[in-house]
Amino acid sequence: MADTSNIREHMEVIGADGVHVGTVDGIEGDRIKLTKKDSGAQIEGAEGSHSGHHHYISTGLIAGVEGDKVRLSANADVAVSFEEEE
Structure with a gap:
């Protein structure tokens, strides 16, 4: 499991390609909880409804923490x- 001790609320989550994925709302167990307002809805190619509820990303996908990202x-x-999804 990735070290999540440096991850704080409101940090930007980006893909390996530098593209915005979401904004950290918190850490819950082994998942990053993304804010409802900003949980990947702007990603080109994303499918389904991404608004109105939280989305989660596994901490297993974390490559590292760089500054505020x-x-x-x-x-x-x-x-x-x-x-x-929630």
């Missing part, structure tokens, strides 16, 4: 396909 090991379009 959480970088994932997968590109954004792939990462959103692994999102879990």
Whole structure:
């Protein structure tokens, strides 16, 4: 499991390609909880309804924390396909 001790609320979550995936609302167990307002709805190719509820990204996808960004090991379009819903 990735070290999540440096991950804080409101950090940006980006894919390996640098594309915005979401914004951290918190850590719950082994998942990053993304804010309802910003949980991947703007990603090109994302499917389904992404508004009105939280989405989660597994901490297993974390490649590292760089400043105020959480970088994932997968590109954004792939990462959103692994999102879990509330």
